[in-house]
Amino acid sequence: MDYKHLLFIALLSLIACCIIMFLVWIWAKKIKNAGVVDVFWALNFPVITVITFLLSEGFETRKILISSMFLIAELRLGLHLWQRVIGHLDEEEGRYVQLRKEWGNKADRNFFFFFQFQAISNVLLAIPFFIIMANPNTEISILEYIGLGIWVISFFGEMIADHQLAVFKKDTKNKGKVCDTGLWYYSRHPNYFFEWLTWMSYFIFALATPWGVLAIISPAIILYLLLKVTGVPNNEEQNLRSKPVAYKRYQETTNAFFPWWKKG
Template sequence: MNALTLAGVATAALCLGFAAIYALSRRLNNYGVVDIAWSYAFAALATFYALAGSGWEIRRALIAAMAALWSLRLGTHLLVRVARHHPTEDTRYLQLRHDWAGNFHAKMFGFFQLQAVSVVALGVAFLVSVQNPTPHLHPLEIAGALIWLLALSGEALADAQLAAFKRDDRHRGQVCDVGLWRYSRHPNYFFEWLIWVGYFVFALASPWGVLAIIGPAGILFLLLRVTGIPMAEEQSLRSKGDAYRRYQQTTSAFVPWFRRDRP
C-alpha cells in the first residue's frame, strides 16, 4: 500500500477503535480512559505501518520498536494512574463536563474522534520512515534514535522520581523539587517533547520526512498552551498554593535549567 492508503486505513480503524473506547469510558463514567487509549494507539499505528510498509525491513522494525516502547511505557504508566484514582476522574475531564454541560456526550464523542485523527497526524514520522527503501541507516536516523533513547530514559526517570516522592507520607502537600524536578517544573513534559524531536530527526532521512515536524510542533503546542503545563500549573496552584508559587519563581517551567534566586 502507498502512504496515503496506509494513512486512510489507519484513520478509519482508529476512529472505530476510539468510538469503542468512548463507549467504555461512558460505561465507566471516567473519560480519563482516553489518555490511556491515545498512548497505546501509537504502538498499534506504528506496528501496522511497519507490517504494511514497503521500505527496508530493518528500518521498519526499528521505527516500530521505538514507537511501541515509548507508547507502551507511557500507556501503562497512565493506566496505573487512572486505575489508582478511579472512579475519581482527572480534573481536565471534570472541567470539560462543566464547560460542555449543554451537549456533553456529543462533544465528548467528537473529542474522542479527534484523538484518533491526532494519532495519525502525529504519526507521520512513522509513515514516511516505513516507506523508505534505502538499505542502510542514515546518520540522521542514528541521531534520531539516540535522541529518542535519551528522552525515553529521562521521561521514565522523571515519572519514577515523582512517584517515589508522592509515596512518602512526609511529602504530603509538598512540591516535588528533587532529582530532575529540581531543574524543571515539568521534566516529564520536556522529555516527552524530546521523544518527538527524535522521531522527527529520524524521519528527516526519508522522502517527505520534513512533514514529520507536525509531531514535535504539535506536542509542543499542546504541552505549552493547551492540556499540558497550563492545566498542571493551575491544579498545583490550587492544591499547593504559595509553596508552588515559590517553586515557580526559582525553577524553569519546561527546559531543565539551573535554579534561580527568588526576586
C-alpha cells in the same frame, strides 16, 4: 516511494483509531471517567505501528528499528498511564472534572468530539513514522543514528521523571508539597519535556528519508499541545488549586518546560 500507498495506510490507521476511541468513549460515558482517553491515546500508537509495519514497503531493518522505538516508548507511556488512571477508575482526574463542570449537560457530546480529536492527533503525530517506514534505502544514515541516540536519552529521561514523581506522591509526608527534587528540580514538567524530545528524535530520524522534513509537524504539534492546550496549562491550574502557595513559589524559581538552573 508510493505516496498513494502511504495515504492508504494513514487512512486505515485513522479508521482504526477512531473506532477504538468511539468504544473508549462509550466506556468512559458509562463509568463517568474521561481520563481513560489518555491511556488509549498512547496505546493507539502501537496499533498504528502494527498496521504500518505489515503494509509498508520500506527497508526491513529500518522498519524493525523505528517500530521498536515507537512500540517501546508508547507501551511504556501507556502502561504508566494505565497504572495511574485504570487503578483509580472511581476518581476522575482534576482537569476532566473541570471540563465536565464547564460543559455541563453537553459534557458527553463534547467528550465524544474530544476523543475523536485524540484519534486524529494519533495519525497526525505518526507522520514521521509513515515516512520512515516507506524508505527503501538499505543504508542506515548518520541522521538516523543521531535520532536513535536522542530517543534513548528522551526515553530514559521521561521514565526517570515519571518514577521520581510517583515515588514522591507515594510518601504521605509529601501531601500538599511540590516535587522539586531530581529532574523536577530543573523543570516543572520534565516528563513533558522528554516526551517532546522523543518526537524530535523521530523528526531527526525522518530527515534521512525523502520528504522527511514534513515530519516536523509532529514535534511542533506536541510542543503546542503541551505548552498551550492539554499539558502544562491544565497541570499548572490543578496544582495552583491544590497547593497555591507552594506551587506559586515553585513557578517563580523553576522553568516550566526546558530544564535549566533555578532562578535566584
